[in-house]
Every structure is written in structure tokens, then in C-alpha cells.
Amino acid sequence: MTAPQTTPDTAPAIELKGISKAFGPVQANKDISIRVMPGTIHGIIGENGAGKSTLMSILYGFYKADRGEIFIGGTKTEIPDSQAAISAGIGMVFQHFKLVENFTVLENIVLGAEDSGLLRPSLARARRELKALAEEYELNVDPDAIIEDIGVGMQQRVEILKALYRQADILILDEPTGVLTPAEADHLFRILENLRREGKTIILITHKLREIMEITDTVSVMRRGEMTATVKTAETSPAELAELMVGRKVLLRVNKEPATPGAVILDVKDLHVTDAKGVHRVKGVSFEVRAGEVLGIAGVAGNGQSELLEVLGGYETATGTVTMNGTPIDLTGTKSDGQSRRRRGIAHVPEDRQAEGLIMDYSAWENTAFGYHHDDKYRSGLFMNNAAILSDTTDKMQRFDVRPPDPKLAAKNFSGGNQQKIVLAREIERNPDLLLIGQPTRGVDIGAIEFIHEQIIALRDQGKAILLVSVELEEIMALSDRIAVMFDGRIMGTRDPSQTDERELGLLMAGITDTDHDHSVEEIEDNLAKAGH
Amino acid sequence: MDAMPKWAEVVLVPLISLLLAAILSALVILAIGESPWEALKLMVDGALGSTYGWGYTLYYATNFIFTGLAVAIAFHARMFNIGGEGQAVLGGLGVALVCLFIPFPHWSLALIASACGAALFGAAWAFIPAILQAKRGSHIVITTIMFNFIAAALLNYLLVGALKPAGSMEPATGRFPETTHLPSFQDMFSFGEATLFRGAPANISFFVALAACVALWALIWRTRLGYELRAFGHSESAARYAGISPTKIIVISMLISGGLAGMMAINNVQGEAERLVLNAVEGAGFIGIAVALMGRSHPFGVLLAALLFGFLYQGGAELALWTSIPRELIVVIQALVILFTGALDNMVRMPLENLFLMRRRPPGPDRKSTSAEGAR
Numbered sequence: 001m002t003a004p005q006t007t008p009d010t011a012p013a014i015e016l017k018g019i020s021k022a023f024g025p026v027q028a029n030k031d032i033s034i035r036v037m038p039g040t041i042h043g044i045i046g047e048n049g050a051g052k053s054t055l056m057s058i059l060y061g062f063y064k065a066d067r068g069e070i071f072i073g074g075t076k077t078e079i080p081d082s083q084a085a086i087s088a089g090i091g092m093v094f095q096h097f098k099l100v101e102n103f104t105v106l107e108n109i110v111l112g113a114e115d116s117g118l119l120r121p122s123l124a125r126a127r128r129e130l131k132a133l134a135e136e137y138e139l140n141v142d143p144d145a146i147i148e149d150i151g152v153g154m155q156q157r158v159e160i161l162k163a164l165y166r167q168a169d170i171l172i173l174d175e176p177t178g179v180l181t182p183a184e185a186d187h188l189f190r191i192l193e194n195l196r197r198e199g200k201t202i203i204l205i206t207h208k209l210r211e212i213m214e215i216t217d218t219v220s221v222m223r224r225g226e227m228t229a230t231v232k233t234a235e236t237s238p239a240e241l242a243e244l245m246v247g248r249k250v251l252l253r254v255n256k257e258p259a260t261p262g263a264v265i266l267d268v269k270d271l272h273v274t275d276a277k278g279v280h281r282v283k284g285v286s287f288e289v290r291a292g293e294v295l296g297i298a299g300v301a302g303n304g305q306s307e308l309l310e311v312l313g314g315y316e317t318a319t320g321t322v323t324m325n326g327t328p329i330d331l332t333g334t335k336s337d338g339q340s341r342r343r344r345g346i347a348h349v350p351e352d353r354q355a356e357g358l359i360m361d362y363s364a365w366e367n368t369a370f371g372y373h374h375d376d377k378y379r380s381g382l383f384m385n386n387a388a389i390l391s392d393t394t395d396k397m398q399r400f401d402v403r404p405p406d407p408k409l410a411a412k413n414f415s416g417g418n419q420q421k422i423v424l425a426r427e428i429e430r431n432p433d434l435l436l437i438g439q440p441t442r443g444v445d446i447g448a449i450e451f452i453h454e455q456i457i458a459l460r461d462q463g464k465a466i467l468l469v470s471v472e473l474e475e476i477m478a479l480s481d482r483i484a485v486m487f488d489g490r491i492m493g494t495r496d497p498s499q500t501d502e503r504e505l506g507l508l509m510a511g512i513t514d515t516d517h518d519h520s521v522e523e524i525e526d527n528l529a530k531a532g533h
Numbered sequence: 534m535d536a537m538p539k540w541a542e543v544v545l546v547p548l549i550s551l552l553l554a555a556i557l558s559a560l561v562i563l564a565i566g567e568s569p570w571e572a573l574k575l576m577v578d579g580a581l582g583s584t585y586g587w588g589y590t591l592y593y594a595t596n597f598i599f600t601g602l603a604v605a606i607a608f609h610a611r612m613f614n615i616g617g618e619g620q621a622v623l624g625g626l627g628v629a630l631v632c633l634f635i636p637f638p639h640w641s642l643a644l645i646a647s648a649c650g651a652a653l654f655g656a657a658w659a660f661i662p663a664i665l666q667a668k669r670g671s672h673i674v675i676t677t678i679m680f681n682f683i684a685a686a687l688l689n690y691l692l693v694g695a696l697k698p699a700g701s702m703e704p705a706t707g708r709f710p711e712t713t714h715l716p717s718f719q720d721m722f723s724f725g726e727a728t729l730f731r732g733a734p735a736n737i738s739f740f741v742a743l744a745a746c747v748a749l750w751a752l753i754w755r756t757r758l759g760y761e762l763r764a765f766g767h768s769e770s771a772a773r774y775a776g777i778s779p780t781k782i783i784v785i786s787m788l789i790s791g792g793l794a795g796m797m798a799i800n801n802v803q804g805e806a807e808r809l810v811l812n813a814v815e816g817a818g819f820i821g822i823a824v825a826l827m828g829r830s831h832p833f834g835v836l837l838a839a840l841l842f843g844f845l846y847q848g849g850a851e852l853a854l855w856t857s858i859p860r861e862l863i864v865v866i867q868a869l870v871i872l873f874t875g876a877l878d879n880m881v882r883m884p885l886e887n888l889f890l891m892r893r894r895p896p897g898p899d900r901k902s903t904s905a906e907g908a909r
Contacts, residue, residue, distance in 0.1 A: 339776035355768060355770045373757055373760055374757065379757060
């Protein structure tokens with residue numbers, strides 16, 4: 001890590017002074033000021049909803065700040081739209097790429113920056129410049145490849161190239177590693193270091209402490225729309241940053257005893273899932289989950305984990321055999337609905353709580369009965385027993401510390417962490433034999449992560465079987481008693497968390513089972529691309 | 534966090550929309566060269582000034598309550614049932630068959646039987662588009678629209694054929710027997726000398742419509758079926774997660790919807806015409822869409838909106854009768870009401886929300902932070 005090469009008299013690449021932005025009653029940014037020196041990597045860290053994305057959207061001209069000034073390279077600059085941001089030398093790599101899927105790499109790079117009405121000269125110029133850029137920054141991509149045929153890591157590089165082609169000196173990356181395997185993330189960081197060496201300024205938005213510590217020179221912490229601190233990375237620690245993010249001390253480790261696995265609760269044999277488009281998503285998966293253990297399923301998003309959960313949760317059909325407590329489950333879809341799964345003792349915290357786990361317009365109490373609304377305690381004849389559900393919700397909200405503890409508030413008005421607690425309370429408190437849990441802490445504040453992890457471990461210690469699916473490797477490592485890695489619809493291997501590391505799991509996630517020696521990034525990418533990533 | 538207090542949401546927004554529609558209508562009437570004030574007085578007088586006027590207003594309102602409720606219940610399941618017209622036509626057929634071919638000793642039994650017949654025929658007409666949507670993904674808007682035409686053609690065929698009394702020159706059924714005639718408001722509310730609602734078509738089905746409002750309210754907000762139905766309407770993916778069958782909800786919501794639209798026939802066919810004629814529905818099925826939009830798909834909102842449209846219908850008829858304002862202008866006024874209350878709702882809502890926010894902001898800290906406080 002190099003120290004920022006700045007002298008006191010150089011102007012900051014970007015300086016924000018007193019930026020404020022409100023959306024209706026929500027103050028997304030409150031009086032934010034930062035200075036980012038040229039040739040540095042500046043991290044912005046904060047929980048979901050802390051206001052990071054809003055701040056960057058202001059910088060990129062998507063929103064107009066209510067108050068405050070922006071200085072680029074020392075001169076005051078107005079950024080009314082993204083064209084102005086681009087001409088000011090700002091490039092943005094979004095979390096969700098903005099690429100035309102059926103265009104080539106070259107066409108995507110030129111799109112919106114054509115020299116004239118004729119395409120051919122622009123493409124020729126782009127091809128030359130692309131070659132130069134590729135050599136300069138280790139940004140190798142095939143200019144004639146079609147976007148949908150190349151891997152996610154490669155697509156991200158196209159986004160970076162797009163920005164560089166438009167002469168960006170300042171590069172903003174929003175949660176860039178969310179979709180990458182660990183090896184791909186490492187490669188991205190090498191590219192960023194190259195860019196820094198060439199004098200580019202980089203702003204890295206993330207919620208992962210590890211990335212901040214690994215690559216940034218300085219880091220700003222945001223909490224609830226305010227900039228709580230800006231520190232030199234070398235002079236801080238993950239624990240301190242976490243505390244600044246949450247506003248109190250947090251435990252970054254999960255305390256748990258070794259598991260004492262009992263009888264097999266869920267037994268999956270040769271499971272195949274084909275989705276509505278006819279794509280073969282799960283290709284013969286077999287595993288078992290025992291009472292009193294957490295089986296973690298690791299993998300890059302989109303390798304069949306979601307479909308696996310949907311089948312077990314009862315809203316996707318499959319072939320193969322699944323037995324629950326020794327009796328087979330119907331996977332054909334005729335009886336394979338969520339209701340019968342729940343009666344069999346399977347609880348499910350879905351990956352996407354906003355689209356599946358909750359009805360966002362329903363109040364907390366209505367959501368507490370969701371999926372269990374036919375239970376005797378929640379019904380009276382054809383009618384719902386609203387009073388019983390309400391009092392039950394009040395209890396659950398208290399036990400799971402949901403804030404605000406108002407059962408009549410609509411789900412959409414709770415923060416991500418509290419929404420997840422509502423789902424978790426509903427599923428756990430029904431005392432299931434098996435808990436399916438997908439992305440338990442996605443979009444959840446650090447403070448609530450700790451609580452949710454404790455609940456999962458507590459359930460395990462009560463002798464329940466838990467199937468955990470997460471794309472966060474750290475979370476898998478922290479919670480699981482066994483780790484199965486999924487790639488391209490198959491399980492590549494099962495490991496004991498105490499006898500493996502991120503490198504080995506990372507290779508398995510890229511479909512490489514020969515984990516004894518090193519593999520190049522290119523090899524990993526080839527593999528991923530073959531599997532359609 | 535709701536930006537506006539509930540009363541503003543429920544009362545103020547529709548009221549302002551209505552006012553805007555009224556102002557624009559006034560301008561149009563001015564342009565024709567008539568006095569808007571006189572026109573308004575005529576409308577109010579004609580629709581609400583006498584029990585006769587009320588009798589018409591409530592008769593129209595009864596039609597609109599049924600068709601409005603039909604659209605509203607489907608809306609809750611995110612089904613856009615545009616086929617209220619056709620379902621009401623079929624409901625009329627159901628009523629006619631029951632009244633013509635079953636001998637009843639008393640009107641009360643006839644009412645029960647014909648209400649069931651109307652609902653059954655309306656629901657059956659909605660069932661086909663529903664099952665096509667649920668099983669084959671055929672879009673409900675397209676299929677229900679097409680079914681309106683099929684229903685009209687079917688009725689035409691029956692009224693010039695099988696259902697036409699021998700020797701009659703008119704495409705209509707014969708008159709229903711005396712025992713199936715429903716008591717009109719005139720029969721019900723005339724005491725001694727005073728005869729109220731003389732000659733007006735409003736009849737006992739208005740009270741059936743009121744009962745339907747209450748029943749539907751309970752169904753939507755109190756039963757497990759209503760809970761599943763609304764859940765499906767909000768989020769199909771979440772409904773699937775919870776084990777709620779999309780097929781079941783689509784079919785049931787459309788059956789209820791079609792049944793309600795069909796039940797309109799006890800008012801216009803059994804209560805008023807006392808026989809089945811061509812075009813008995815007179816567009817009430819489509820007005821139901823506007824009524825449901827304006828009533829925010831809430832049964833009591835539908836009731837109020839239906840009363841308003843009943844007033845516009847009757848007042849408009851009076852206007853055409855007594856002034857040089859053409860009948861078509863009434864359609865313009867109704868369209869403006871629909872435009873402002875339905876389509877342009879946000880135009881009123883957004884500034885109003887901002888107004889409430891501005892009033893609220895200075896004293897307290899911003900409200901969102903209390904809910905974002907979140908993770909303990």
C-alpha cells in the first residue's frame with residue numbers, strides 16, 4: 001500500500017462542501033464535506049441507507065443537492081446531469097452494470113461517445129485506445145466479444161474501460177465486489193492499484209470492511225446521512241470502523257460451540273431443477289442436513305442456490321428425491337406448495353425479503369401471519385383472528401427487538417434489519433425442524449447482523465437443522481458447521497470450515513476442484529464464462 | 534411513513550379533484566354560452582331536489598355500486614376486469630330465466646333466486662377469462678373486453694330467437710310474472726296520502742347493494758380469503774412463497790367480480806324493466822371502472838363514488854332536457870371527473886403531500902430517522 005502522494009499545495013481532486021439532500025421527510029445527506037486528493041483511493045463505508053449512494057448520485061449528476069458545493073480539481077463545478085459529470089472527468093461504475101447485452105465490448109464502449117454519425121471511424125479509434133488502455137492498466141478484454149457471453153468480472157472491466165475511454169480522472173465504484181469471486185476481486189484491486197499509480201483518483205463505495213482495509217488510502221464513514229469520520233486507513237482498524245458505522249461496539253466474530261449433529265432431517269438426492277425458460281439450473285445435487293448443524297451453501301450468485309431454496313420452500317418444481325424426517329416430499333408441484341412444506345416443519349427465510357418474505361404494504365402484524373394464516377391460532381372460521389395475531393406480533397417484536405415496536409406500521413417503513421427480524425421471528429418462533437435461510441443479512445445493518453447470527457446459532461443449539469445460503473463467504477465461514485460450494489448447478493465439494501480457507505473456497509466457487517496449486521485469473525474466468533457468468 | 538394524514542388522503546384529495554373537474558366543466562359550459570351556475574342548479578334540482586329525482590339517482594347508483602364493487606374486488610387481486618358490461622348482460626339473462634321459468638309465490642323468494650341466478654351467470658362469464666389468465670397467461674384485459682362483445686351478440690341471438698314471445702316484433706322477453714316484481718321505493722315509502730318517489734325506478738335492490746358493500750368489506754379485510762387475495766395483489770412472488778395458489782386467487786377473485794357485476798341485473802332487469810331488453814346495461818359496466826378508481830377500491834368509497842355518478846347521470850339527463858346543453862356534454866363532465874379523480878390523482882396528491890410535509894418539518898426532527906433507528 002502506498003501512501004497518498006500529496007503535497008499540501010495540490011488541490012483536491014474532489015471536494016464536497018456542505019452537501020445536503022432530502023427526499024420528502026428523509027434527510028439522506030446532511031451537511032457532508034469531504035476532500036479526496038488526486039492519486040489516492042478513497043473508501044466510503046456505511047450501512048445500507050447511510051446515504052452513500054445518494055452522495056455519489058449527486059456527484060454524478062443524478063440528483064441535485066439541496067445545499068452545498070462541489071469542487072473538481074479546485075474549481076467550483078455545477079453538475080446538473082451525468083453529461084456534465086463525464087466532461088468534468090468523473091466516471092462511474094454502477095453496482096448493476098449498464099451494458100447492452102447483445103452488443104460487443106467495443107460497441108458498448110463507444111455507445112454515447114461516438115465521434116460522428118458514422119460508426120466505423122469511432123470503432124477504429126476505440127479499438128486503438130482500448131489496446132493502449134489494456135496494456136497500461138492490465139485491463140484485458142476481447143473487444144469483439146458479446147457482453148452476454150463474458151463473465152461478470154469481465155463486464156465490470158468493460159465498465160471501467162468505458163469510463164477511461166471518456167477520459168475519466170476520477171472513478172467511482174459502487175459495491176464493485178458484490179458479484180465477484182475472491183480471485184476476481186483480487187484482480188480488480190490490482191487494476192485499481194495500477195490506476196492509482198497512473199494518477200487516477202478512485203472512490204470506492206462498499207460495506208465490506210476487509211476491502212477498505214486492503215486497498216484504500218483514506219476512508220470516510222457515513223452513518224444515517226452524516227459523515228461521521230474521515231481517517232487514514234493505515235491508522236484505523238476494522239473494529240474502529242465498525243464502531244463508527246454503527247455508533248457502538250460490535251462483535252465481528254460469531255461465538256459458537258462446536259456442533260453436535262444428530263439425526264438426518266433433510267436428505268436431498270440427485271435433485272434437478274429446470275426453470276421456466278428451460279434452463280437447467282440445478283444439475284443433480286445431493287446432500288443431507290442433520291439436526292443441530294448448519295450446512296452452509298457458498299457460491300457466486302446465480303449458480304443454482306436460489307432455485308434450490310425455492311424447491312425446498314415449495315414454490316418451484318423439481319425432479320429427484322427429497323425426504324424430510326424420513327418421509328418423501330412431493331416435488332412435482334401438484335402438492336408442492338408452501339403450505340404443505342410449512343406443515344411438514346420447514347420454515348423458510350427467503351433470499352429476497354422484499355419481494356417474497358414480506359408484503360411491503362402489509363403492516364407488521366399482517367406479515368407475522370403471512371404463510372401461517374391458516375394456523376388454528378390465527379383464524380376463527382373463515383375469518384382471521386386479528387386480535388390474536390396482533391398480540392402475537394407485539395410479543396415477537398419485543399423478543400426480536402424490532403424497532404419501532406409498532407405492529408401496525410407497514411413493513412416498507414421498517415429498516416432492512418428490522419424487516420429481516422420480522423421475517424425471522426415469524427419463521428423461527430414456529431419451532432420448525434428445518435430452517436431454510438437465504439442471504440440472512442443482505443441489506444441488513446451491522447448491528448442487526450450480529451443479532452441475526454446469534455439467533456441462527458441459538459436455533460442450531462436447540463437441535464434444529466439449518467440450511468444456509470449466502471454469497472458472503474465470511475458469513476458462510478462464520479456460521480456453518482459444514483460448507484458445500486455450488487457452481488453451475490452442482491456441488492463442487494464439501495469442506496469443514498476449520499480445515500479450509502477463502503482461497504480454496506474461492507477456487508471451488510469458480511468451479512476448480514483441483515485446489516492444491518494456484519490458478520491464474522484467466523483460467524478462473526474461462527471457467528466462469530463457460531458456466532454462463 | 535405516510536406523508537399525509539388519513540383524512541386528507543380519503544377526503545381532501547378526491548374533493549379537490551372533483552372541484553377541479555367542476556371548474557373545467559364550468560368553463561366548457563360558459564364556452565357554449567350557458568350559465569354554469571344555472572346548469573349546476575338544474576342538475577342538483579333535477580337529481581336531488583325531489584324524491585322523484587332521488588329515485589332516479591339512487592336507481593343509477595345501485596347499478597354503479599354493483600359494477601364498481603365488481604371492479605374493486607378484482608383490483609385487490611390486481612386483476613383488471615373490464616368485462617363488467619358483459620357479465621352484467623349475462624346476469625340479466627340469469628334473472629330473466631329465473632323469473633320467466635320458475636313460478637314464485639312471493640317477490641322475496643324471487644329476489645333471492647334471481648340474485649343467485651344473476652351472480653351465477655355473471656360469474657360463469659368471468660370464469661372463462663379467469664381460467665385462461667391463470668392457466669394460459671391470456672391477458673385478462675383483452676379477454677374480458679372480447680367477452681363483452683360475445684355477451685352482447687349472445688343476448689341479441691337469444692332475444693330475437695328463443696326468448697322472444699311468439700308473435701312479438703320486439704327483441705325482448707315477455708314481461709316477468711307479477712309475483713317476481715320487486716317493491717319500488719314508491720311502494721315502500723308511501724304512507725297514506727304522501728306518495729314519495731312517484732314513478733321513479735329505485736327499488737329494493739338498492740338495499741341489496743348496500744348489503745353487498747358491507748359483505749365485500751368484511752370479505753376483503755376480515756377473512757383469510759381476502760387476506761390472500763390482497764397479498765396476491767400486492768406481490769405475486771410473495772404470495773407464491775407463502776403457499777398461496779395464484780390460480781385459486783385469480784379464479785376466485787374473478788368469480789366474485791363477475792358475480793357482483795351480474796347482480797346488477799336484479800336492479801335494472803327485475804326491478805326496473807321487469808323484462809329483459811337489448812342493451813339493458815347501458816354502459817354501467819364501464820362506469821364501474823371509474824367508480825372503483827374513484828372509490829379507491831374500498832367498498833365504502835365505491836358507495837360514495839356510485840352516488841356521485843348516479844347524481845351526474847340523473848342531473849345530466851335533466852340538463853339535456855331543459856337547456857341547450859347537449860347530452861354529450863354530460864359525458865364530457867363525467868369524463869372530466871374520471872380524469873381528475875382517477876388518472877390525474879397524483880397531480881393533486883403530490884403538491885398536497887409537499888404542503889403537509891412543509892407544515893410538519895419545522896417543529897420535529899425528521900420522521901424517517903425514528904424508523905431507520907432500526908438495528909437497536
